[in-house]
Amino acid sequence: MIHLALIWHMHQPWYLAPAGATLELPWVRLHGTKDYLEMALRLEAASGMRATFNLVPSLLAQIDAYGGGASDLHRDLSLRDPASLTSEETATVLRHFFPAPGTTLDRPFESYRRLRAKRDALGATMGGPELASHFTPAEILDIVVFWNLVWIDPMFRDAPEVRDIAARGGGFTFEDRDRVLRYHGDLLRRIVPLYRRLEEKGSAELTTSPYYHPILPLLCDTESARPGLPGAPLPSHRFRAPDDARRHVALAVADHERRFGRRPRGVWPSEGSVSDETATILAEAGFRWMASDEDILRLSLSDGGAEWRRRLCQPFRLETGSGPISILFRDKQLSDLVGFVYMRWSPAAAAADFVDRVKAAGRAAVTEGTPLVTVILDGENCWEYYEKDGGPFLDELYARLAGDPEIVVTTPEAFLAEHEPRAMLRGLFPGSWIDHSFHMWIGEPAKNQAWDLLALAREAFEDAARNGEGDIERARSLLDAAEGSDWFWWYVSSSQGPPQPAFDAIFRLYVKEIFRALGRTPPQETFEPIAGRVPAAQPAEAAPVGLIRPVIDGIVTTFYEWTHGGHARGRGTGASMARSTLYVNDLYYGFDLSTLFCRVDLTERGREEADALTVIFEFLAPQPLRIVVPLASARIAGPARIEQGDGSAGECGRACFRRILEIAVPFADLGLASGQEISLLCHAARDGRIVESFPPLGQVIFRAPTQDFEESMWSA
Numbered sequence: 001m002i003h004l005a006l007i008w009h010m011h012q013p014w015y016l017a018p019a020g021a022t023l024e025l026p027w028v029r030l031h032g033t034k035d036y037l038e039m040a041l042r043l044e045a046a047s048g049m050r051a052t053f054n055l056v057p058s059l060l061a062q063i064d065a066y067g068g069g070a071s072d073l074h075r076d077l078s079l080r081d082p083a084s085l086t087s088e089e090t091a092t093v094l095r096h097f098f099p100a101p102g103t104t105l106d107r108p109f110e111s112y113r114r115l116r117a118k119r120d121a122l123g124a125t126m127g128g129p130e131l132a133s134h135f136t137p138a139e140i141l142d143i144v145v146f147w148n149l150v151w152i153d154p155m156f157r158d159a160p161e162v163r164d165i166a167a168r169g170g171g172f173t174f175e176d177r178d179r180v181l182r183y184h185g186d187l188l189r190r191i192v193p194l195y196r197r198l199e200e201k202g203s204a205e206l207t208t209s210p211y212y213h214p215i216l217p218l219l220c221d222t223e224s225a226r227p228g229l230p231g232a233p234l235p236s237h238r239f240r241a242p243d244d245a246r247r248h249v250a251l252a253v254a255d256h257e258r259r260f261g262r263r264p265r266g267v268w269p270s271e272g273s274v275s276d277e278t279a280t281i282l283a284e285a286g287f288r289w290m291a292s293d294e295d296i297l298r299l300s301l302s303d304g305g306a307e308w309r310r311r312l313c314q315p316f317r318l319e320t321g322s323g324p325i326s327i328l329f330r331d332k333q334l335s336d337l338v339g340f341v342y343m344r345w346s347p348a349a350a351a352a353d354f355v356d357r358v359k360a361a362g363r364a365a366v367t368e369g370t371p372l373v374t375v376i377l378d379g380e381n382c383w384e385y386y387e388k389d390g391g392p393f394l395d396e397l398y399a400r401l402a403g404d405p406e407i408v409v410t411t412p413e414a415f416l417a418e419h420e421p422r423a424m425l426r427g428l429f430p431g432s433w434i435d436h437s438f439h440m441w442i443g444e445p446a447k448n449q450a451w452d453l454l455a456l457a458r459e460a461f462e463d464a465a466r467n468g469e470g471d472i473e474r475a476r477s478l479l480d481a482a483e484g485s486d487w488f489w490w491y492v493s494s495s496q497g498p499p500q501p502a503f504d505a506i507f508r509l510y511v512k513e514i515f516r517a518l519g520r521t522p523p524q525e526t527f528e529p530i531a532g533r534v535p536a537a538q539p540a541e542a543a544p545v546g547l548i549r550p551v552i553d554g555i556v557t558t559f560y561e562w563t564h565g566g567h568a569r570g571r572g573t574g575a576s577m578a579r580s581t582l583y584v585n586d587l588y589y590g591f592d593l594s595t596l597f598c599r600v601d602l603t604e605r606g607r608e609e610a611d612a613l614t615v616i617f618e619f620l621a622p623q624p625l626r627i628v629v630p631l632a633s634a635r636i637a638g639p640a641r642i643e644q645g646d647g648s649a650g651e652c653g654r655a656c657f658r659r660i661l662e663i664a665v666p667f668a669d670l671g672l673a674s675g676q677e678i679s680l681l682c683h684a685a686r687d688g689r690i691v692e693s694f695p696p697l698g699q700v701i702f703r704a705p706t707q708d709f710e711e712s713m714w715s716a
Contacts, residue, residue, distance in 0.1 A: 002362030091128030228437025554658030565590025
């Protein structure tokens with residue numbers, strides 16, 4: 001038999017400013033009405049299913065805050081009379097009250113999509129205040145109601161509270177708005193009791209993370225980043241506070257026991273971040289098991305990782321200074337398929353593929369006991385890219401898993417109660433589930449500056465504590481919040497994505513308040529935006545800015561041949577959900593007046609396994625078709641294969657793969673006219689199956705050039 005542990009990780013950043021009652025961003029509330037409750041209910045309804053939910057304490061504390069009367073800036077803006085809004089406030093609604101591109105949230109609401117199309121069309125030629133003048137108060141009220149409505153999971157939209165509102169196409173009233181927002185509160189209040197009930201029934205194991213979601217190895221010692229980032233600069237002030245790591249763990253255990261009536265047996269260290277020192281702290285706190293990423297196993301095996309993938313499907317035992325702890329390592333590919341690929345498949349095909357892969361992994365496993373396949377991913381962030389918020393997929397997946405005679409769906413606690421780990425580890429490579437390093441939180445100028453500020457605040461705290469100065473208890477609480485991982489995640493100083501001024505402002509406010517609580521003057525650095533003292537970031541996706549004519553030879557012939565093309569990056573895009581790229585690192589695209597050009601840069605693993613890979617360029621609009629390029633055959637330049645939506649196929653253009661893959665396909669072969677909007681995805685396939693889609697979420701969208709493209713770009 002093959003055992004499967006499915007672990008859903010639930011987390012949101014800390015959005016409350018010190019002593020604040022208003023959350024800066026609405027995502028706790030909106031994911032609470034769309035994901036946290038729905039995920040638990042679908043598991044409860046699936047006979048024979050079991051799963052594990054990792055509930056971060058700081059997320060639960062913010063859910064509590066709403067129950068205690070807290071609000072968020074989006075909710076406060078929603079409650080305003082649109083006629084009383086300033087042009088800037090109306091522009092904020094128009095900018096933020098529509099779902100992200102590529103999601104399915106607004107699909108059932110045609111009137112909402114028309115309002116978005118109006119905003120996009122006008123926004124192409126005018127700024128926010130002018131744009132605001134083109135929308136009536138009634139239209140703004142409709143946008144507000146739709147925005148709050150689409151974040152109610154489809155399974156709840158038939159409830160009497162909102163059924164008639166969801167059935168209408170607009171023309172909403174203030175009472176409609178108030179009913180939707182009251183229903184948000186009703187749904188939030190059901191979350192924690194439902195999870196407790198699931199665990200009491202034996203359907204779920206509930207686990208925790210350090211309280212404010214800090215990166216424990218970096219709290220213990222920022223030098224722990226060096227093995228994964230050997231060439232990166234680290235902060236000027238070395239941060240070393242293992243007792244702070246212990247505090248976050250102890251706070252989490254106490255909070256979990258208070259809420260759910262029992263101590264957690266398992267822990268997901270924030271972002272899967274581990275080290276030997278943190279393993280010791282977690283064992284000391286009484287945890288039976290912890291989890292991380294498969295790359296950590298590969299780098300931790302004492303034999304250099306021989307056949308590490310076949311050894312993945314089992315728990316490992318690590319002896320620490322505080323006793324043994326079991327460690328599970330997630331199957332990255334299975335986890336990322338759910339997080340980034342299956343939303344583009346039918347629910348039945350995706351669920352069948354997942355089940356097949358679980359069985360294949362278990363059958364191929366070389367273990368010292370019963371195989372255990374571990375899948376761990378975010379439990380909230382991918383579903384808006386699925387049809388009906390992922391409900392059909394989850395229902396299909398749970399039914400297949402529970403009914404498969406070869407698979408035992410279990411929880412880590414249940415598995416370990418019957419199967420003591422036989423495989424041993426001598427130590428852990430310090431890293432996270434993102435590229436087996438800590439690069440999302442340290443090693444860049446802006447991130448390092450944030451660590452330096454935190455180090456100054458902690459030094460002041462230690463000094464004040466020794467001397468009995470200031471309000472130590474309040475300063476300690478502020479320091480806890482400032483040590484959370486998410487502040488550092490959003491600091492960006494390279495091409496990873498746009499800076500997030502809200503997070504910067506709140507983080508620096510926490511640091512300032514630490515000094516004030518100690519009776520000290522905050523240093524000048526806390527008054528200067530960190531993102532403002534580093535080079536400006538480049539957008540995660542850059543659109544074409546000029547015509548290009550690259551040589552299709554599979555190498556970067558000249559530095560400039562792709563300079564004016566568009567560029568979609570694979571990692572560090574500033575999104576809240578990160579994925580370690582498997583095969584595809586970057587996608588470039590561009591055109592001259594008659595030809596579309598695309599370039600794919602592979603990861604190191606992609607280049608190593610290139611002869612087994614096929615790259616597929618899938619056009620979703622204006623009509624479906626695919627360009628298919630097996631990389632092994634493209635080592636000799638030649639035509640690519642085109643597959644039309646009607647099933648017909650032929651050859652077109654030119655493709656070549658040497659160091660990179662480059663293709664050129666005439667617009668005429670694609671049936672595209674100038675000015676048409678094009679929606680494009682890139683897939684990597686192996687053994688006839690798509691194993692990675694790119695961009696990870698959404699699509700690349702651009703327009704075929706018109707004859708005056710270069711002139712219009714120049715005049716802009």
